[in-house]
Amino acid sequence: MSDPARETGTLLDVKYDANGLVPAIVQDHESGEILMMGWMNEGALKQTLETKLASFYSRSRQKFWIKGESSGNTQEVVEARIDCDQDTIILKVKSNGPCCHVGYNSCFYRKITGPESLETVDEKAYDPSEVYK
Ligand SMILES: N=c1c2ncn([C@@H]3O[C@H](COP(=O)(O)OP(=O)(O)OP(=O)(O)O)[C@@H](O)[C@H]3O)c2ncn1[C@@H]1O[C@H](COP(=O)(O)O)[C@@H](O)[C@H]1O
Ligand SMILES: [Mg+2]
Ligand SMILES: [Zn+2]
Numbered sequence: 001m002s003d004p005a006r007e008t009g010t011l012l013d014v015k016y017d018a019n020g021l022v023p024a025i026v027q028d029h030e031s032g033e034i035l036m037m038g039w040m041n042e043g044a045l046k047q048t049l050e051t052k053l054a055s056f057y058s059r060s061r062q063k064f065w066i067k068g069e070s071s072g073n074t075q076e077v078v079e080a081r082i083d084c085d086q087d088t089i090i091l092k093v094k095s096n097g098p099c100c101h102v103g104y105n106s107c108f109y110r111k112i113t114g115p116e117s118l119e120t121v122d123e124k125a126y127d128p129s130e131v132y133k
Contacts, residue, residue, distance in 0.1 A: 015087040029078040029092040035099040036107040052077045073097035098125040
């Protein structure tokens, strides 16, 4: 359904889902590479906008999470955008190191090559066991 105020207005009026969360896609501000997608609640979005450090709500760990709090691989927010119906956020960031805790720069290091198959298409960027102790 069309919602002109939300779609064309200048008021930030985020449409959180039933769990109070909104997806935030994190993109490298220079290369455009997609690094990860995290969930934000209202508090995480507020913190992100205030501190300019990408922060999320982790559903599995059920806690507020500043990306890089243990690895040091923080993400400085250069620009934040929201889509037409205000239910998806994009953070353009300057990443202080690789993003993915598995060892790749981006979390999207595998291509889906068939109904049940994957292919790794990125090079490992670092050894996670050296970073996450
Ligand atoms: N570091 C990461 C990390 N970096 C990027 N991502 C991406 O962030 C997404 C969201 O994080 P979670 O899975 O924790 O949150 P969620 O999707 O709400 O929870 P689930 O429903 O998936 O269980 C993941 O699906 C990954 O694609 C990461 N997910 C988890 N971590 C863990 O976060 C912790 C802190 O790491 P740093 O932030 O790097 O210090 C460590 O324990 C890491 O293992
Ligand atoms: Mg997840
Ligand atoms: Zn990852």
